[in-house]
Amino acid sequence: MATLNSDYLIIGNSAAGVTAAETIRAKDPYGTITLISREPHHVYGRPLISYLIEGKTTLDAMKFKPETFYEDHKITALLGDEFEALTLDPEAHEVGLKNGDSIGYGRCLLATGSVPFTPPIKGLQGKSNVFTFITLDDAEQAWAAAVEASLKASESGRCSRVVVIGSGLIGLKAAEALSHHLDEISVLELADRILPTVLDPEGSALLQRLLEPHGITCYPGLTADEVLGEGDQAVGVRLTNGECLDCDLIIAAVGVRPNSSLALEAGAQSGRGLIVDERLLTSLPDVYAAGDVVQVCDVLDGSEHPLALWPNAMHQGKIAGRQMAGDETALFHGSFAVNAVDFFDISLLTAGVINPREDMGCEIDIYAEDNSYAKFVKQDGKLIGYILLNRPQNAGIYTALIENGVDLDSLDQDIFLETPQNLDFDNEMRWERLHKFYPRDLDRRGWKEKI
Amino acid sequence: MKRIYALEEWCIDCRRCEVACKTFHSQTRDTVKAYKLESPEPQSRIRVEGNKFLSIAINCRHCADPKCVEGCISGAMTKDPVTGVVSVDQTKCVGCRTCVSLCPFGAVQVVSIDGRDKAIKCDLCAEAPGIPGRPSCVETCPNRALIYVESEGE
Structure with missing residues (x-):
C-alpha cells in the first residue's frame, strides 16, 4: 500500500x-x-x-x-x-x-x-575541491571554495587559480562567475575550439579573444590527463600535452x-x-x-x-x-535550439543549425566586424540558423523566421545586414504579425466598417 | 484584453510616442528632465521603424502565449493571468537576453540601468505591475495611428 x-x-x-x-x-x-x-x-x-x-x-x-x-x-x-x-x-x-x-x-x-557527466580523468574522483556546476548547492560550494582560495592566495602573495574542465555554456558561465573572485581562470576544451556546439570556428575564436581581458584563458584542444592531488585536495592538472597548471579548485563541466x-x-x-x-x-x-x-x-x-x-x-x-489534465489538443511537434548567454559585456545569441553538414546544401552569410560576428545559415530559401555575437538587437525576429519557415524572398534583402525590423516584412505579413486579435469591427484605418 | 495597435496608414514618423513613453517611464515624468537631467536616462519602450514615407510604431503585443515569458530563466517576465499584461520585474531580471532572442517583434530591449543589464518593455503604462494604465503613446499620438482597443484575444 x-x-x-x-x-x-x-x-x-x-x-x-x-x-x-x-x-x-x-x-x-x-x-x-x-x-x-x-x-x-x-x-x-x-x-x-x-x-x-x-x-x-x-x-x-x-x-x-x-x-x-x-x-x-x-x-x-x-x-x-x-x-x-x-x-x-x-x-x-x-x-x-x-x-x-x-x-x-x-x-x-x-x-x-540532467545530471553532470563525470569524465574518467585520473585523480578527479574523491577530491573535496572539485565541483560540478548544475545546482544551487554546487554553486554555493564552488563560491565558498573560491572565496577561501582567494584569501589563502593573497595571504601567501600569489595568484588564486581555478581550472574549468569543459568550455560549454556551463563551464564558461562558471568561469565568468568565478573570475569575480579568482585571478586566473583556465578553461580546458577537448574540442579544437570553445563552445563547440553553439559556435563555429570564427565565432569561437572571437569569443575566446573577448574573454581574455577578463582573466579567462581558454585552452582549446587540451584537456586534463590527470588531476594532481595532495590528500583530498586537487592542486593541479596535468594537461594532455604534458604541461601542468596549478589550481586552488576545479570545476568539472564536460557535459550533462x-x-x-x-x-x-x-x-x-x-x-x-x-x-x-x-x-x-x-x-x-x-x-x-x-x-x-x-x-x-x-x-x-x-x-x-x-x-x-x-x-x-x-x-x-x-x-x-x-x-x-486531459487536454489532448496540446501536442509537442519538435523544437530547435535557441541559446542566449552573456559573459561580462559580451552578448551571444545562437539558434538552429550553426555548422551545417556539406550535404545540406546551405548558403552562409557572414557579417564580421572587430568585436561582433553574425552568421546566417540558409537552406532552400529559408533561414535555419544564426550566430549573433555582440549583435543582439531584435534577434527574435530572426528566430521567428526560422520557426515559421518564412520564405526569405518575401523579405527586404537588407534584413541580415543590420538590425532586423518589422518593416522588412511585406505589407500583408507585417499586418498579420502585428495585429493578432485585432477587433473584427475595425478596418485597417482603425475605422468602424460602414454598414 | 485591451491592446495597442499601430496603423501605418496614419503614422507620420513624428515619434511623439517615443517621447511620451520615455517621459512616462521617467522618475520626474517631465519630458525635459527625462531627456536632459535624469540618471539613469529613462528609456522608451516603443520605437518607430521607418521614415517619412512608411513608418510604424512597435511595442509589446502582450501575446496570448508569450515566448519571452516561456523562455525567461529568472521568472522576471510574467503574463498576468487576469489582465493579460506582460511585465518584467527588474529586480529579478539578470539581462541574459533570452527574451530578446525569442520576441518575434523586437519589442523587448536589454539596456544598461545603473550598470546592470535589464530587460525593458511596454507595460501599458501600468501604475502597479500588471494593471494597465492609460498608455501615453496612444494618448499623445496626434493622428490616431496608435489605438488602444478591446481585442479579440486574451
Whole structure:
C-alpha cells in the first residue's frame, strides 16, 4: 500500500516540473498534485547560479515563483534528499522514495532534468575541491571554495587559480562567475575550439579573444590527463600535452546527460534521452516526461537528442501539464535550439543549425566586424540558423523566421545586414504579425466598417 | 484584453510616442528632465521603424502565449493571468537576453540601468505591475495611428 496517493505526481522541481504543476492546476482545480525533488530548495532559476556568484541576483530574487507558489496552487511539495524517487513501478502506479515511503499516482511526470557527466580523468574522483556546476548547492560550494582560495592566495602573495574542465555554456558561465573572485581562470576544451556546439570556428575564436581581458584563458584542444592531488585536495592538472597548471579548485563541466535512470530501470524506452510521443507520454503507461530528460526531434535537421535548455523545458512542461489534465489538443511537434548567454559585456545569441553538414546544401552569410560576428545559415530559401555575437538587437525576429519557415524572398534583402525590423516584412505579413486579435469591427484605418 | 495597435496608414514618423513613453517611464515624468537631467536616462519602450514615407510604431503585443515569458530563466517576465499584461520585474531580471532572442517583434530591449543589464518593455503604462494604465503613446499620438482597443484575444 502506498503511503500517500496523488492524482498527479511530478518528479522534479525545476522549469518543466513546476510549469506542468501550474498548468495542471489551471485545468483541474480539484485533483491532488504532489511534487517531489531531492533538492531542498524552493524552485529557482537554475541558470541563475552563475549570476548569484557574480552578485547580479540574490537567493531571494532568483526564486522562480512567488514564495507562496506551492500553497497558492495547492501543490504538496516534498523537497529534500529524503524525498528522492528511487523506484518507479509503472504497473502499480507507484513511486518509492528514499525515506521508505511510497506514492501512488494516477499520472506521473518525469521532469528529472540532467545530471553532470563525470569524465574518467585520473585523480578527479574523491577530491573535496572539485565541483560540478548544475545546482544551487554546487554553486554555493564552488563560491565558498573560491572565496577561501582567494584569501589563502593573497595571504601567501600569489595568484588564486581555478581550472574549468569543459568550455560549454556551463563551464564558461562558471568561469565568468568565478573570475569575480579568482585571478586566473583556465578553461580546458577537448574540442579544437570553445563552445563547440553553439559556435563555429570564427565565432569561437572571437569569443575566446573577448574573454581574455577578463582573466579567462581558454585552452582549446587540451584537456586534463590527470588531476594532481595532495590528500583530498586537487592542486593541479596535468594537461594532455604534458604541461601542468596549478589550481586552488576545479570545476568539472564536460557535459550533462539525461537523468533518466529511474525510468530506465522501470523499463522505459530510451535513445539519447527518454523516448516520448507527441503527447510527451513515455513508453510506460500514464508516465509522461518533459525537459532535459526527453529526446527531442530537431525540426531543422531531423536529428534526435535531448535539448537541455530552459525554454524547451518550460514549453514541454506546459504541454505535459495540459495532457495530464486531459487536454489532448496540446501536442509537442519538435523544437530547435535557441541559446542566449552573456559573459561580462559580451552578448551571444545562437539558434538552429550553426555548422551545417556539406550535404545540406546551405548558403552562409557572414557579417564580421572587430568585436561582433553574425552568421546566417540558409537552406532552400529559408533561414535555419544564426550566430549573433555582440549583435543582439531584435534577434527574435530572426528566430521567428526560422520557426515559421518564412520564405526569405518575401523579405527586404537588407534584413541580415543590420538590425532586423518589422518593416522588412511585406505589407500583408507585417499586418498579420502585428495585429493578432485585432477587433473584427475595425478596418485597417482603425475605422468602424460602414454598414 | 485591451491592446495597442499601430496603423501605418496614419503614422507620420513624428515619434511623439517615443517621447511620451520615455517621459512616462521617467522618475520626474517631465519630458525635459527625462531627456536632459535624469540618471539613469529613462528609456522608451516603443520605437518607430521607418521614415517619412512608411513608418510604424512597435511595442509589446502582450501575446496570448508569450515566448519571452516561456523562455525567461529568472521568472522576471510574467503574463498576468487576469489582465493579460506582460511585465518584467527588474529586480529579478539578470539581462541574459533570452527574451530578446525569442520576441518575434523586437519589442523587448536589454539596456544598461545603473550598470546592470535589464530587460525593458511596454507595460501599458501600468501604475502597479500588471494593471494597465492609460498608455501615453496612444494618448499623445496626434493622428490616431496608435489605438488602444478591446481585442479579440486574451
